[in-house]
Structures are given as structure tokens and as C-alpha cells.
Amino acid sequence: MYLHAKQLWRPVLLPAIIALCGASTTAVAEPGRWQMNMPRGATGVSSSIYDIHMLTFIICCVIGIGVFVFMFYSLVAFRKSKGHEPATFHDNTTTEILWTVIPFFILLAMAWPATKTMLEVYDTDEADMDILVTGYQWKWSYEYILEDGENVKFFSNLSTPQNEINNLSEKNANYLLEVDNPLVIPAGKKVRFLLTANDVIHSWWVPDLGVKKDAIPGFVNEAWTRVDREGVYRGQCAELCGKNHGFMPVVVKVTSEQEFDSWIADKQSEAAEVKELMSQQFNLEELMERGEAVYQRTCLACHGAKGEGGVGKPIAGSSVATGDIGEQLNIVVNGVPGTAMQAFGGQMNDLETAAVATYLRNAFGNNMGDMVQAVDVYNFKKGGGSSDE
Amino acid sequence: MSEHHGPAKGIKRWIFATNHKDIGTLYLWFSFAMFIIGGAFAMIIRAELFQPGLQMISPEFFNQMTTMHGLVMVFGAIMPSFVGLANWLIPMMIGAPDMALPRMNNLSFWLLPFAFTVLLSSLFMEGGAPNFGWTFYAPLSTTYAPPSVTFFIFGVHLMGASSIMGSINIIATVMNMRAPGMTYMKMPLFVWTWLITAFLLVAVMPVLAGAVTMMLMDIHFGTSFFNAAGGGDPVLFQHVFWFFGHPEVYIIILPAFGVVSQIIPAFSRKPLFGYDSMVYATASIAFLSFIVWAHHMYTVGMPIAGELFFMYATMLIAVPTGVKVFNWITTMFKGSITFETPMLFSIGFVFLFTIGGFTGLMLAIAPADVQYHDSYFVVAHFHYVMVAGAVFSMSAAIYYWLPKWCGRMYDETMGKVHFWIAFIGFNIAFFPQHFVGLAGMPRRIPDYALQFTDFNMMSSIGAFIYGAAQILFLFNVIRTIVAGKKVDDPQVWEGAQGLEWTIPTPAPYHTFTTPPQVK
Numbered sequence A: 001m002y003l004h005a006k007q008l009w010r011p012v013l014l015p016a017i018i019a020l021c022g023a024s025t026t027a028v029a030e031p032g033r034w035q036m037n038m039p040r041g042a043t044g045v046s047s048s049i050y051d052i053h054m055l056t057f058i059i060c061c062v063i064g065i066g067v068f069v070f071m072f073y074s075l076v077a078f079r080k081s082k083g084h085e086p087a088t089f090h091d092n093t094t095t096e097i098l099w100t101v102i103p104f105f106i107l108l109a110m111a112w113p114a115t116k117t118m119l120e121v122y123d124t125d126e127a128d129m130d131i132l133v134t135g136y137q138w139k140w141s142y143e144y145i146l147e148d149g150e151n152v153k154f155f156s157n158l159s160t161p162q163n164e165i166n167n168l169s170e171k172n173a174n175y176l177l178e179v180d181n182p183l184v185i186p187a188g189k190k191v192r193f194l195l196t197a198n199d200v201i202h203s204w205w206v207p208d209l210g211v212k213k214d215a216i217p218g219f220v221n222e223a224w225t226r227v228d229r230e231g232v233y234r235g236q237c238a239e240l241c242g243k244n245h246g247f248m249p250v251v252v253k254v255t256s257e258q259e260f261d262s263w264i265a266d267k268q269s270e271a272a273e274v275k276e277l278m279s280q281q282f283n284l285e286e287l288m289e290r291g292e293a294v295y296q297r298t299c300l301a302c303h304g305a306k307g308e309g310g311v312g313k314p315i316a317g318s319s320v321a322t323g324d325i326g327e328q329l330n331i332v333v334n335g336v337p338g339t340a341m342q343a344f345g346g347q348m349n350d351l352e353t354a355a356v357a358t359y360l361r362n363a364f365g366n367n368m369g370d371m372v373q374a375v376d377v378y379n380f381k382k383g384g385g386s387s388d389e
Numbered sequence B: 001m002s003e004h005h006g007p008a009k010g011i012k013r014w015i016f017a018t019n020h021k022d023i024g025t026l027y028l029w030f031s032f033a034m035f036i037i038g039g040a041f042a043m044i045i046r047a048e049l050f051q052p053g054l055q056m057i058s059p060e061f062f063n064q065m066t067t068m069h070g071l072v073m074v075f076g077a078i079m080p081s082f083v084g085l086a087n088w089l090i091p092m093m094i095g096a097p098d099m100a101l102p103r104m105n106n107l108s109f110w111l112l113p114f115a116f117t118v119l120l121s122s123l124f125m126e127g128g129a130p131n132f133g134w135t136f137y138a139p140l141s142t143t144y145a146p147p148s149v150t151f152f153i154f155g156v157h158l159m160g161a162s163s164i165m166g167s168i169n170i171i172a173t174v175m176n177m178r179a180p181g182m183t184y185m186k187m188p189l190f191v192w193t194w195l196i197t198a199f200l201l202v203a204v205m206p207v208l209a210g211a212v213t214m215m216l217m218d219i220h221f222g223t224s225f226f227n228a229a230g231g232g233d234p235v236l237f238q239h240v241f242w243f244f245g246h247p248e249v250y251i252i253i254l255p256a257f258g259v260v261s262q263i264i265p266a267f268s269r270k271p272l273f274g275y276d277s278m279v280y281a282t283a284s285i286a287f288l289s290f291i292v293w294a295h296h297m298y299t300v301g302m303p304i305a306g307e308l309f310f311m312y313a314t315m316l317i318a319v320p321t322g323v324k325v326f327n328w329i330t331t332m333f334k335g336s337i338t339f340e341t342p343m344l345f346s347i348g349f350v351f352l353f354t355i356g357g358f359t360g361l362m363l364a365i366a367p368a369d370v371q372y373h374d375s376y377f378v379v380a381h382f383h384y385v386m387v388a389g390a391v392f393s394m395s396a397a398i399y400y401w402l403p404k405w406c407g408r409m410y411d412e413t414m415g416k417v418h419f420w421i422a423f424i425g426f427n428i429a430f431f432p433q434h435f436v437g438l439a440g441m442p443r444r445i446p447d448y449a450l451q452f453t454d455f456n457m458m459s460s461i462g463a464f465i466y467g468a469a470q471i472l473f474l475f476n477v478i479r480t481i482v483a484g485k486k487v488d489d490p491q492v493w494e495g496a497q498g499l500e501w502t503i504p505t506p507a508p509y510h511t512f513t514t515p516p517q518v519k
């Protein structure tokens, strides 16, 4: 019966495995329901990773089926209830040497392509452009290091509405995998990522690009990608980084080179515009409007929709928001070390800081009536008020 | 010293216990209590993950649950349960009257309830319980940790001290108290695996203690071991942790290997195949476990040479692990097999542990781990080795030795029902986690993207089934102790081999006060 099973093996089981694998290779970029396998992804690296994954998987399946067939055959064939008398052997040197040595060679067969792929993953040389990726609790920032003109820098926050998370409205198709500002990169170019973090360790993961690299405070890690197919690729932070670890997705938009160039030019002129705005004076209404937008994006997660507090202290009726402006700016710009209150001075521009400070003083019933202008923030930072200057 | 007196009366018997059997019992009940508590945390996690969206608990509390679940299961349930088994069995297996250091034995047990009271009490503290994962990576566990982290550190020190004392005791017992004629190469495999495990424990628990002490210094005394802003290195934490952590996973599984190596021959009525190679395989696994730690850190940005070294070393572990599986199956081959509950759990162990070993091999492949790392694929892997491995073998052990311990037989039908519910529930719970992991679901998240919904629902249902099976287990054990059918045959099981089956059933309070002669 054992021989019989062995003969069956080739014609029946092998095609079955291949069919199974084939079924799973059809899964592409947009992960669907019931997706069971790793995506082949959109890059050379992700595709090599997929191949080595399938190779080890199939080797494991083949060995596994062999082992389990032998086991279940023994269990069925040598039942006591069938009256089988136990044999007494308990050693066989040849067999034991064989099943030590053969697996070793099988491992070599996996180690070779694995090594090649790993070298590919690590080949960050000769990139066409560099992007600095910084992990924050709980968002990503991207800074394009540009040769001509100013660097472009922005934050990328989860854009799924809180109501969807709290089951108050229907969840959209990209639930938890959508951001306000995606990372945009040009197709066909080798992009190098320099990864670091501002607070705790995060990990930047996009399965379709075959990139996962930890973003570690105080260190700069390197990773790279070259995506030929235009499209939107989604991933998530992969390293536990605190409360909202599940809520800091990565979205990468790959566009044509022309589209990318005009996008980056837009971003640069936008930045110039902001600079321009910085020198202007705003009235209370305008500051409140801008401040509310900043609050909802940056502060709400900890301080609550009504300023009622949460992880952070309440804003409504807070002695800081209704007290000395300098002290309030100090907290917003420099944070409170050792707590979840970060130093936002480096994350927001001066206008945003001014607007949100004004908002805090006048929203949630804190009707102070005064305001902060961008130039005040600028002067505050310049006057030694900022710890990172 | 009178050898014939029985146990002390009442609560003093347990507080001042020095008898290895009493201490074994304490350890086993303690670990079962922790198993229930850790299991309750798991049920909360799976209930929240039943659907996308936040339904029941906040993300903060979710993180506390994953952390406490991991810590309680690893340090409170699995490790003490095997120490309990060692206490009960090692003296009886090597023909010794007791453990070598009975008073230290008492202390090493009684530290545990304090350690876990400290740890669990943090759930009620301001700022909540530890929420940084059972791997407590810095600086999330230092600069950004809740105040309860100090209690966590104290708890880890206590349980570390307990483990070190427990293992010194085991080493001393095995080395000094074997009956005449019980040479090393005649020791039952359970004793061998525990001896090697004890050396692993003595080697790595101090490393864990070092890691948490450095955390304590960073938090309270202004050092910067893991704080980049002060010139420290957060990755150093991971190296230190995993230098402990990888041997730790073998600390968990080696005694389980020992258990099934006792049970499979018993119900196959045939000696263990390749005893010597089993011993050598165990020793090589233990050795290799010290040089593979950074396979948990393939994405931290090690130099490529480091990646490759740790990849090759990790892949090598598959060889001795494979040898073990082949030996177990060849032991069954041409045996005369019956399927009592301990055997069912052992077969389940071999089957499911092998699957966990395969995924381990896949994870060892560094480039592929770029995708697997910190995804649910890893969660699936380690539950196949830790639950279907360690916990299944523990269930097998309880059914196998319980009649010897209390002189009563468990209910076979109920045992088999327990096995099948556990087996089916386990696979429904954890097999789909491979799929969502490969499809891109990160671990340790309280909420997930919609495409992962179906498999997560399955997983939660399976987890509830597996959880329910444990209530049946508890019931069966208690029913056996108070009302099981009496057995008085020393042998209990037809095919059982070893000194513990030569003493009366139930095992008297003192055994082998005069050492047996082993041929």
C-alpha cells in the first residue's frame, strides 16, 4: 500500500499543488476579499520575493505531503485494532544519516536564490532620487530631497473619517488604507527611501513594492523601489508604535514622469505661496478657519472633537489655552517631553502653528478674543523658544 | 527524618511545600489559572477583531490586551506548566526521592503568584497596563511607556528569578540524583529535553533581566541605553531581547518534544526510534538557538552580511527539527497503535507543529521575511508552534500522567471530544491567519481594512471554539480527580515505559526513598 501511495503521488498531487499555486498567482495589485497569498506586486524586487516565497512554499508542501502521507499511512496500517504486532527496531544509521543530509541539500537549493534576492533588496546604490521618510506617532512625513529648488515636505495622515471607524457611517472601499497626501513617485525611476522616526520605531510597508523597512529614531535606514506600472499602492505601518499603530497607512501613487514633474513643481510653488502667506496678517475669522482644519488633522486624536481631552489634556477651559500666549506657544512648538504631546514646531509651518494656537484660544468656549500671527510664531522660535534651533 | 509521614494538613501543606509532587501540583494549577486569564484576554482581542471598525474596546486597551495576553501565556501559562511537569516527573523518572533543592523549589514557585499579581495589577493602574507588546521594544517601552512599566519590570525580575532557581534545581537533580545504573543515555527523553532546557534558561534569563534593568535605568535614572537622543541605540534593545527571546521559544518547545517522545512510543507499543539522534538533535537545536536571534530583526537595517549569516543559521535549525519529526513518525511505523486521548494530542502535535516548522523555515528566508515580518503570517506561525506545539503536548501530558498522579482515570470520550474540538477550533482560528498575513494584514492592530474581514471572522469563531474546549478540559480534569474511575495498576497504560510506571498508582507521597537499580 505504501508503494501504491508513492506511485499516486506524481500524477495526482503535484498538479493539485500547481493548480493551488496558480489560483493564487492571479491575485494582483488591488487585494480582494479572500486573498490568500502574497501579491506578486509591481516591482522587480517584489516579484523576486514572491518567487522565493513560492519556491519555499512548494518545497515545504512536497516534503509535508510526503511526511504526512507516511504518518497517516502508519496510523491507519498499524492500528492495534487490526491486530498488528509491534516491531521492535529502534535504530537505523543509514536512514538517520540520509534524513539529516538530504534536507541539508534542499536547504542549499533555497539559500542560493534567497541570497540573490536579498542582495537585490539591499542594492540601494545609484538612485534617481531620494525621499526622506519619517515616522511620527501616528503619521508619516515625506521630504523630497531635490537638486534644484527647495525640498518638498509634507505629512501624510489617515483620511478615513472617524465615523467610519466608529461604525456610524458605511465604510468605504479603502477603509484605513487612505491618506490625505499620498507619496507620489515617478514610474520607472529608482527611488531611494531614507527612513527614520521622530519618536518610537515604526515600519514602512507596502506589500506591492516589496518594501518593509523599520523607521528608527536616531538612525537612517535605506530602502528602494522602482515601479513601472502606474497606480496606487497601499500599505500600513508594520511595527507597533502605540495607540494608533493601526491607523497610519502608507499610500504610494505612481505617476508618469511628466505628471510627477508638474506635481512637484506645483508643490514647490505651493510652498513658496505659504512662505508668502507667512508674512501676511490674518483676521480672527481666517485664523480660526485654518486653525480648525489643523486641529482636526493633528490634535483631535488626543484632545477630542470638542476639546474635551482624552490621551491629551482637555482644551476646553484649559488654563494654558486661556493663559499666557508665550506659554501656550511653548507647549505647541516644543511639546511636553515624556508625554504624548509632541513638539509640533517641526511638524507644522508657522502659519499653521499660529492658526491652531488662535483656534485653541477661541474655540470650545475659550473665548479669549486674541490671536497669534505667523510672524509671532517665527519670532517666538527665533527668540530661543524652539529647542531644535 | 521520618520518611513515612504524609503531607502537612490544610493550607500549610501548600505554603510550606517542599515535596516535589505538591510543588508540581501547585505549578500546574497556577499555570492553568494563568492559561484561563490569558485566554480571556485573547477572547477580548478576537471579539474586537471579529469585524472591521472599533466595536468593543479602545485601541489603547487593545494594545494592553495583546501585551498582557502574550506575557501571561508565555511566562505564566506555558513555562510554569512545564516546570510543574518537571517537578512531578523528573524524580520519578530517574529514580530520585525528590528534587535536589526542595526549599528553593518552594521559593521558586511562590515567587510566581507575586510576580503575576504585580503584573496583572497594572491593568487597574492609572495609564493602564503595559501596552508595548510582549517584545516590549524600546523606546515605546521606555520613554513612551505608561507608568505601570516599572511594575512590569519588577514582575519580570521576579519570574526570571523563579525560572533560574527552577532550572538550577532541575540541573542539580538530574546531575546528582539519578538512580544507580541510570546513565545519561538511559534517561527518558523528557528528562533530557528538560536538562537542556534548564541550561538554556540559566543562560538567557539573566539576559532578559539585563534588558529590563537597562529599561529601568533609562526610565528612572537618566541613562540612555536605548534612547537615541542621549546617544543610545534602540536597536540594541532588540538584540538583547532576542538573544533571550529566541532561546526562549526553544525553552518552550523542548520539554514539549520530551513529552511526545514519551507518549508516542507508549501508544505505538514500540521503542522510540533513534533515541541517540533525538538527544543530539535536541542539543544541536539548543546550540543553534543562540546564533539565530536576529532573524526577528531582518527589517531593522542590519548589514547584508548579518542578514545572510542569520538566515543561513536559522535555516540550519530545520535539519535537527526535521530529524525529530522523522523519528516520531518512524516510531509509529510498524507499531501497534491505539488512539487514547494523550496519543491523539501527540499526533495532533506532530502534524501541526510540523506545519509551524515549515512556516518557520519560510520565515527564515530573509527576503521573504521582508513581506512576512510583523504580519499575521508570523502570528499564525508562532501559534502553530506554541499552541499546537506546547499547549497540545501539555494537554497530552496531563491525560497521560493524571491517572498515575491521582489514581483515577479520566473520561476517555470527554477527552477525545476535547481533542477534536480543540483541533478543529485551533485550525479554524489560526490557519486563515496565514492568508491575511500574506495578503498584507499587519499584526497588533485593533482594526483592519475590509478585505481581511472574512478570514478574521473565521479566525474569531475558531478562537471561541478553541477557548470553549478548554472548559471541557478543566471539567474533565476536576471530574477525574474527584470522581474518576479508580485505577491501581502501576502500569496504567499497556505500552508505557519508564520508572514512573513501576511505582504504585496513585503515586505515593514519597517515592524511591531507596533508589531502584536500573539495568
Ligand code: HEM
Residues within 6 Å of the ligand: B135, B249, B250, B252, B253, B295, B296, B314, B315, B317, B318, B321, B356, B357, B358, B359, B360, B361, B363, B364, B365, B369, B372, B373, B374, B378, B381, B382, B385, B386, B389, B390
Ligand atoms: C524550524 C524551526 C523554526 C524556525 C526556522 C523559526 C523561525 C522564525 C522566524 C524567522 C521568526 C521571525 C519572524 C518575523 O518576526 O518576521 C519566528 C518568529 C517566532 N517564532 Fe519561530 N521558528 C521556528 C520554530 C519556533 C518554535 C519551536 C517556537 C516556539 C515554541 C517559535 C516561536 C516563535 C515566536 C513566538 C515568534 C514571534 C515572536 C514575536 O515577534 O512576537 N518558533 N520564527
Ligand SMILES: [Cu+2]
Residues within 6 Å of the ligand: A201, A202, A203, A237, A238, A239, A240, A241, A242, A244, A245, A246, A248
Ligand atoms: Cu506602527
Ligand SMILES: [Cu+2]
Residues within 6 Å of the ligand: B245, B246, B249, B292, B293, B295, B296
Ligand atoms: Cu526566533
